[in-house]
Amino acid sequence: MDGKAKRVLAAVSVPAFVIGTDFTGAMLLVTPIEREYSVDITTTQWVLNAYALAFSMCLVSGGRLGDMFGHRQYVLLGLGIFGAASLGCVLSPNVTFLIFARALQGIGSAFIWPCLLALAATCVDEDERGAAVGILLGAVASGNAMAPFIAGTLAEIGDWRAFFVFNAVFAFLSAALMYRLVARETEHATDEKVDFAGMVTLGIAVFCLLFAMDLGADYGWTGLVTIALFSVALACFALFPFVESKVKDPMVPLPMMRNHQFVRTLALNGLPAIVLFLCMLYLPQYMQKVFGWSIFWGSLGMLSLGVPISIMNVAVGNYYNSVGPRKLLAIGHVFLIICCILMLLMKESWGYWGLVPVMVTVAVGGGLAFGPAGTAAVNAVGPKRAGLAGGLSFMFHLGLGAIGIACATALMFSAAIRQVASTLASANLTLSQNDMRLLAAGTLEDPAIKSILARFSGKEADVIAEAVRQSFSSGLHSAFWFGLAIAVFGLVLSLSIDESKLRSDQDAG
Structure with a gap:
């Protein structure tokens, strides 16, 4: 890898890390946002959903615009939008404004990410592409994994807005590096339109x-x-x-839609994200709700996931050509299956050290799966479609991840409500449906739940408190059964990959 390629990879890795922090970091900020704006989870979850929806839906357009007018130019434009939107999050006077600013962050990210992937994939020779994409994915995965610690630390020493100050500062730093280290491209696909x-x-x-x-x-x-x-x-x-x-230039050109290997690699960019996001969203909550840890200590506990996945994403790129994506993806999904099984067997009495194997296995599994899936998607269609393939890959990564989390959360919440209803019924206690939803969704530290407990005393209050404690564990069990099914399906799909058709010298339209 020559000096020019190393400079490009260094420049694109910084914004990739920042993009990686934004979605998973915001997961830890839902509770303080609820408290500041006096809203419930039904509203605050759109702080996550608005970003994920805008990001995933605009990704392909971002990749196509980069192919048409220059990847460097659209990275800089995206960083400007992302940085300004981050400042909007800091200054949000109400939750509606915050949700709108988060959607703008998603649009900025959608311009940035596919163009970063295209720059990384095309700045090196074919035999080094796996390592280059692995470095970039290592940066974004490091951001995903380190974000809870960053957000938790900033929330502990300041408030939740400090996390978005961090976003803004690094966005403008990233723009300076891109402008200084990455040269403007001279050849573009100018005969295309945005769908x-x-x-x-x-x-x-x-x-x-x-x-x-x-x-x-x-x-x-x-x-x-x-x-x-x-x-x-x-x-x-x-x-x-x-x-x-x-349409003349569809989001996914028909030859690409008919390329079964490409479609499979797209799915394999998203399926592992479901299990990883399950762990990143719920394990900090497990530490807070079951162990009674603070947001900061919960974020610190997530380093057992963050450190190994960062190492794995960088290391695995070096084995793409020698081992092959099929084996790497299959082994990765085996580790994800083990992660879900360990979580299903988890007992509260095991404490934090019972969670460490769960976090290590999901880190190894995700590290083995994400890099090879992204590289395989680019190789399945050829370098001329690198930006579009990059956009589609991450659209599936984030889109399927968000949809999977929504499905798992729905299953989890339904199971939690059933657990609350069962516990209350065993003690002949009757509460309104709204009260049971609050008990299923919150912790004993939430003001709404404290107000419910204040209406009771003695054994009745103890029963309600026990219902809150049991509801989370019961719901989590349902969520990880869903994760296990996804991981098994991912393993089957990985084994169906035909490596002979993943050649970077071909062009799928």
Whole structure:
């Protein structure tokens, strides 16, 4: 790898790390945001969903625009949007403004990420591409893994807004490095257009699906609005291929849609993210709700996941050519299966050291899967489509991850409510449906739950407190059964990969 390639990789790794921190770091900030704006989880979860939806739906357009007008230029534009939106998060006067600013952060990230991947994949020769993409994915995965510690530390010494100050500062630092170290490209694919029709159709489908799962978990699955949202989502998903067949330059060109190996690598970019996000979202909560740790100590405990996955993502790229993506992906999913089984067997009495094997196995599994899946997606279509392949890869990584988390959360919340209802029924206690939802979703430290406990005394209060403690463990069990099913499916899909058709010298349109 020559000096120019090393400079490019150094420059693109910094914004990749920042992008990696934004989604998982915000997961730890939901509770303080709820308290400041006096809103519940139904509202604050859109602080996460708005970012994920805008990011995943605009990724392909970001990659295509980078292919058309220059990857360096669109990284700089995206960093400007991301930095300004981060300042908007810092200055948010209400939760609606915050959600809007988070959506803008997602749009900025969507311009940045596919262009970073294209720059990394095309700055080296073919035999070094696996290592180059591995370095970039190592940076973004390090951001994913380190974000809880960064957010927890900043929230502990200041408040949740300090995390978005961190985002803004590093966004402008990243722009300076890109401007200084990466040269402007001279060749672009100027004969293409952005597929706004496909982007809107798919965006509506995913939005309605996520919103329907939110409403279904809160208010039941048979409500008229919930059913209508699911119907619109299904209709838009069914309409999407028709829309793509009619536009000049679709989000996914038809030859790429017919490339079965490419489609499989896209799925394998997203399926491991579901298990990883399960761990990154719920393990800090496990430490806080079961162990009684603070946000800071919970974020510190997540280093057992963050450190090994960072090492794995950098190291695995060196073995892409010698071992092959099929074996790496399959072994990675075996580790993800082991992670879910360990979590299902987890007992509270094991304490933190019982969680360490869970975090190490998901780190090894994710590290083995993410880099090879991203490189394989680029190789399946060739360097001319590197930006588009990069956009689609991360769209599936974040989009499937977000949808998977929404499904797991719906299962978890439903199981938690059933556990609360069962515990209360055993003591002949009757509470309103709204009170039971609060008990299933919160902790004993939440003001809303304290107000419920204040209405009771003696054994009744003890029963309600026990219902809160048991609800989280019961719900978590359901979530990781879902994660196990996803990991098994990912293993089967990994074994179906045909490595002979993953050649970077081919062009899938």
